[in-house]
Amino acid sequence: xxxxxxxxxxxxxxxxxxxxxxxxxxxxxxxxxxxxxxxxxxxxxxxxxxxxxxxxxxxxxxxxxxxxxxxxxxxxxxxxxxxxxxxxxxxxxxxxxxxxxxxxxxxxxxxxxxxxxxxxxxxxxxxxxxxxxxxxxxxxxxxxxxxxxxxxxxxxxxxxxxxxxxxxxxxxxxxxxxxxxxxxxxxxxxxxxxxxxxxxxxxxxxxxxxxxxxxxxxxxxxxxxxxxxxxxxxxxxxxxxxxxxxxxxxxxxxxxxxxxxxxxxxxxxxxxxxxxxxxxxxxxxxxxxxxx
Numbered sequence: 001x002x003x004x005x006x007x008x009x010x011x012x013x014x015x016x017x018x019x020x021x022x023x024x025x026x027x028x029x030x031x032x033x034x035x036x037x038x039x040x041x042x043x044x045x046x047x048x049x050x051x052x053x054x055x056x057x058x059x060x061x062x063x064x065x066x067x068x069x070x071x072x073x074x075x076x077x078x079x080x081x082x083x084x085x086x087x088x089x090x091x092x093x094x095x096x097x098x099x100x101x102x103x104x105x106x107x108x109x110x111x112x113x114x115x116x117x118x119x120x121x122x123x124x125x126x127x128x129x130x131x132x133x134x135x136x137x138x139x140x141x142x143x144x145x146x147x148x149x150x151x152x153x154x155x156x157x158x159x160x161x162x163x164x165x166x167x168x169x170x171x172x173x174x175x176x177x178x179x180x181x182x183x184x185x186x187x188x189x190x191x192x193x194x195x196x197x198x199x200x201x202x203x204x205x206x207x208x209x210x211x212x213x214x215x216x217x218x219x220x221x222x223x224x225x226x227x228x229x230x231x232x233x234x235x236x237x238x239x240x241x242x243x244x245x246x247x248x249x250x251x252x253x254x255x256x257x258x259x260x261x262x263x264x265x266x267x268x269x270x271x272x273x274x275x276x277x278x279x280x281x282x283x284x285x286x287x288x289x290x291x292x
Contacts, residue, residue: 032072032073032074033070033071033072033073034070034071034072034073034076034078034079035069035070035071036067036068036069036071036081037065037067037068037069038065038066038067038068038069038081038083038092039065039066040065040066040085040090040117040120041066041083041085041090042085042088043066043085043088043089043090043120044088044089044120044121045088045089045090045120045121045122045123045143046066046089046090046091046092046120046121046122046123047089047090047091047092047122047123047125048067048092048093048094048116048122048123048124048125049091049092049093049094049095049125049126049127050094050095050112050114050124050125050126050127050128051093051094051095051096051127051129052079052096052110052112052127052128052129052131052133053096053128053129053130053131054096054109054110054129054130054131055073055096055109055110055111055112055131055132056110056111056112056131056132056133056134057112057114057126057128057131057132057133057134057135058111058112058113058114058133058134058135058136059114059115059116059124059126059133059134059135059136059137060114060115060116060135060136060137060139060140061115061116061117061118061136061137061138061139061140062115062118062139063115063116063117063118064117065117066083066090066092066116066117066120067092067094067114067115067116067117068114068115069081069094069112069113069114069115070112070113071110071111071112071113072110072111072112073109073110073111074109074110075110077097078096078097078110079094079095079096079097079110079112080093080094080095080097081093081094090120094112094114096110110131116140117140118139118140118141119141120141121141121142121143121164122140122141122142122143123142123143123144124137124140124142124144124145124146125146126145126146126147126148126154127147127148127150128147128148128149128150128152128154128175129150129151129152130150130151130152130175131152132152132153132154133147133149133152133153133154133155133156134154134155135147135154135155135156135157136157137156137157137158137160138157138158138159138160138183139160140160141162141163141164142158142162142164142165143164143165143166143167144165144166144167144168144169145158145165145167145168145169146168146169147169147170147171147172147177148171148172149170149171149172149173149175149177149198150172150173150174150175151173151174151175152175153175153176153177153198154170154172154175154176154177154178155178156177156178156179156180157180158179158180158181158183159180159181159182159183160183160184161183161184162183162184162185162186163186163187164186164187165185165187165189166187166188166189166190167189167190167191167192168181168189168190168191168192169192169193170191170192170193170194170195170200171193171194171195172193172194172195172196172198172200172221173195173196173197173198174196174197174198175198176198176199176200176201176221177193177195177198177199177200177201178201178203179191179201179202179203180203181202181203181204181206181212182203182205182206183206184209185208185209185210185212186209186210187210188210188211188212188213189210189211189212189213190212190213190214191212191213191214191216192214192215192216193214193215193216193217194216194217194218195217195218195219195221195223196218196219196220196221197219197220197221198221199221199222199223199224200216200218200221200222200223200224201223201224201225201226202216202223202224202225202226203226204225204226204227204228204269205226205227205228205229205283205285205286206228206285207228207229207230207231208228208231208267208269209267210267211267211268211269211270212268212269212270212271213269213270213271214270214271214272215271215272216271216272216273216274217274217275218274218275218276218278218280219275219276219277219278220276220277220278221275221278222278222279222280222281223273223275223278223279223280223281224281224283225271225273225280225281225282225283226283226284226285227249227259227269227282227283227284227285228259228261228269228285229259229261229284229285229286229287230261230265231261231265231267231268231269232258232259232261232262232263232264232265232267232268232269233249233257233258233259233261233262233268233269233271234252234256234257234258234262234268234269234270234271235249235256235257235258235269235270235271235272235273235282236255236256236271236272236273237255237256237257237273237274237280237282238255238273238274238275239274239275239276239277239278239279239280240275240276240277241276241277242275242276242277242278242279242280243279243280244279244280244281244282245279245280245281245282246281246282247281247282247283247284248283248284249282249283249284257282259284
């Protein structure tokens with residue numbers, strides 16, 4: 001028997017040993033590609049964690065199991081995939097365990113493509129270090145999203161029907177973060193973001209059936225926020241040494257901006273935005289923006 005089937009079998013057996021319940025198998029699906037499938041194992045909700053320091057992470061829905069992943073990597077031992085279920089609560093962790101390739105002192109160049117189950121409620125925690133994260137979460141049932149982008153860039157879409165989403169937390173160092181929320185939301189949501197030198201763009205430009213509150217803090221990076229036209233909006237914006245650009249909103253008092261729907265719509269968007277030296281840009285969505 002060749003060494004590759006033996007190595008794939010060993011990896012699969014190792015992954016099975018770390019499971020409390022559910023099932024997973026990992027093995028080479030081609031040159032430099034690992035494939036992993038994780039069954040939900042009876043879990044009714046899952047906390048899923050992804051840790052990638054170098055490369056690219058793409059997450060979307062469409063998996064019939066809990067997770068279906070394809071990992072292109074130049075280190076045969078990465079990533080580590082573990083899963084356990086306790087009292088119908090699943091815990092999934094996908095982690096880049098090394099920062100060097102199998103060929104010496106060369107940083108790993110990994111590309112992870114992950115599909116998750118659309119129906120199982122997910123609390124998603126992503127740390128992408130210096131990697132790029134592309135999170136298309138439109139079809140997933142997200143309860144909470146936490147992103148620590150570090151030096152890496154991140155693009156996030158939370159459109160679709162999001163019945164259980166209540167919290168989004170974004171942390172960035174020097175990488176740019178873009179978040180779009182044009183979905184149908186049944187729960188009030190909290191969006192908190194803290195960045196240092198990377199730019200942050202929040203596209204909240206569709207009308208909302210559930211309210212949203214948030215606190216945005218930036219050091220030297222730029223902050224751009226697009227807000228809905230027919231949902232009431234009030235933003236308390238301040239900066240120490242930067243500038244505030246406003247397009248389509250009304251300054252109600254010193255540093256407080258709103259739209260004409262504030263005080264009359266059933267739901268509201270209430271944001272506190274502060275920057276040290278970076279610019280703040282507040283924009284009212286165009287009339288053609290999607291509505292809920």
